[in-house]
Amino acid sequence: MATAAAAATVPAGGRPYRRARPRCGPPRLHRLRLSAATAAAASSSPLAPSTSAPPPEGGGRLVAELVGAFNELTERMDEELATSSSSRLLFRALKLAFPALRYGDGGRALARALAVATSLADLQMDAEVISAGVLREALDARAVSMRDVKAQIGISTAHLLHESLRLKHAPSKLDILDDESASALRKFCLTYYDIRAVILELALKLDMMRHLDELPKYLQQIKSLEVMKIYAPLAHAVGAGNLSLELEDLSFRYLFPHSYDHIDQWLRSQESECKALINLYKEQLLQALRADDELKRIVQDISIQGRYKSRFSTMKKLVKDGRKPEEVKDILGLRVILEPRCDGDSSDWGPRACHRTHEIIQALWKEAPGTTKDYITRPKENGYQSLHVAIDVSEPGKMRPLMEIQIRTREMDRFAVGGEASHSLYKGGLTDPVEAKRLKTIMLAAAELAALRLRDLPDSNRGVGNCKNPAFCQLDKNGDGRISIEELTEVMEDLGAGGEDATELMRLLDANSDGSLSSDEFDSFQRQIELMRSLEDNDDHYRKILKEKLHMIDSAGLLHVYRKELGDKLLVG
Ligand SMILES: Nc1nc2c(ncn2[C@@H]2O[C@H](COP(=O)(O)OP(=O)(O)OP(=O)(O)O)[C@@H](O)[C@H]2O)c(=O)[nH]1
Ligand SMILES: Nc1ncnc2c1ncn2[C@@H]1O[C@H](COP(=O)(O)OP(=O)(O)OP(=O)(O)O)[C@@H](O)[C@H]1O
Ligand SMILES: [Ca+2]
Ligand SMILES: [Ca+2]
DSSP: OOEEOOOOOSOOTTOTTOOOOOOOSSOOGGGOOOOHHHHHHHHTSTTOGGGGSOOOOHHHHHHHHHHHHHHHHHHHSOTTTOOHHHHHHHHHHHHHHHHHHHSSSTTHHHHHHHHHHHHHHHTTOOHHHHHHHHHHHHHHTTSSOHHHIIIIIOHHHHHHHHHHHHHHTSGGGOSOOOHHHHHHHHHHHHHHSOHHHHHHHHHHHHHHHHTGGGSOHHHHHHHHHHIIIIIHHHHHHTTOHHHHHHHHHHHHHHHSHHHHHHHHHHHHHHHHHHHHHHHHHHHHHHHHHHHOHHHHHHEEEEEEEEEEOOHHHHHHHHHHHOOOGGGOTTSEEEEEEEEEOOSSSOTTHHHHHHHHHHHHHHHHSEEOTTOOEETTTSOOTTOOOOEEEEEEOOBTTBOOOOEEEEEEEHHHHHHHHHSTTOHHHHHSSOOOHHHHHHHHHHHHHHHHHHHHHHOOOTTOTTSGGGOSOHHHHHHOTTOSSSBOHHHHHHHHHHTTOOHHHHHHHHHHHOTTOSSSBOHHHHHHHHHHHHHHHHHHHHHHHHHHHHHHHHHHSOHHHHHHHHHHHHHHHHHHO
């Protein structure tokens, strides 16, 4: 029977780049992000004695934040990249950045450094790049020196930071950013700089764009132009698709505020309904494809991806040939990817499976006349293969944009994503296939080198296999399975807090009063940290809802809407 895996669909708000990783075996408790409800339940378990203690203050709170950030980042990292050497490196970087960035501006610098690190972890970068992301803000604020980084973190992270600083100044070497010089500059960046430094710089640009309101207006436009012409296409070229889309949308917003508002209002007005529809159609289609006898015979795997079109991409469609928003046929998009079986006479099973999928779609929904393009029977000149249809998802009295469905085999998809018909060539600003191939080779080589440096030594008795809880292992320096007061004091001192804070934290967490923290006691502490973080997340979420409502309605109806929204969310939560 054909197995079907539904790939991630519309990005969830707030954490756009997080990639769902399949987990094998039992979940690792320390890495679970507990909901407030489960965390509260866990805290009443007899195995979790210390969660009833009040949240730690002072230096204890610092350790809690450090451990929380460390867990969040390692959870997002690719499992293969999260070796114990990587964990150690990341923990050291966080320890260096925390005291340097936490004070001064109410912790905003630290929050931004962690957001950059999060983007890098979501892009599946290694610990060296993520550490550089954490430290770059501290370096810019002169709270940490390159000498500190070299001595405490390592030469590779220092090198990355050095390269990203060089890259930062590259655009200012040009007087005008016309298409030609922008293209030359993009090539220059990709040829002459460590590719991981380019990716670090992209994550920093995203952070800058998310806070552009804080800069003077003239700078907002200069920065946006740079991003639009250089960094968004660069992001596309290195395969950071979602990052590229967000960079484009943000710079579009600052460069053309009126056009942006227009498109934003139209897309936003139907966004949640359309995203729900994408998920619904995806599920229906998956079920129908899985149930089909012919597909069961010739296909071993089916996946479907969905996306809602970005603001900037929609704008380009409108400008290209002057069509109206409702005439854009790919505002809602699904992509079916089929993996044909390899046995028997399977040479034409791929195209057959795609055409069979088309027939099933025609039986399910209404196809918009004249929209089908069969690039499988007749591939495009660049070799691109896929079958495209658009279906009408309107209902009586409810007009909606069309939904485009692309159908292709896994092999065709690989070619469309990374081959000579690659998306970065199709619209990413790179025009030379040889250049794209070389870029891919450089990226792979950089990843291999990093992996080599960050691998665990075979005789290491603190390898991942032995360390069920990486945060605990970072604190348990001598590896005896307990965190002693000396070990706790050491981390406190690294964070700039005193020995009294360590004693205080130990008193709070040491449930059986034996003078040290067992892994169970530390697990309880981590559950408490998760609880604190989830409360902060919810607060942030409610604040956003409120802001939107305040913006949209007059004061007479505010309370009603606020109560309803809050009530709904609380019920769901
Ligand atoms: N990677 C890649 N994707 C492509 C290529 N050509 C088309 N596509 C994808 O297929 C979609 C639809 O392409 P077409 O069916 O040719 O439609 P179109 O002529 O662009 O029509 P409009 O979307 O209405 O402008 C595009 O939006 C891309 O997502 C290609 O050469 N490479
Ligand atoms: N129908 C679809 N289903 C799922 N993903 C899609 C679909 N169409 C495009 N994508 C993906 O969505 C991302 C954003 O693409 P975007 O909508 O900006 O451009 P496009 O549709 O590929 O090209 P164009 O703007 O020329 O139509 C890309 O990763 C692209 O591969
Ligand atoms: Ca110990
Ligand atoms: Ca104890």
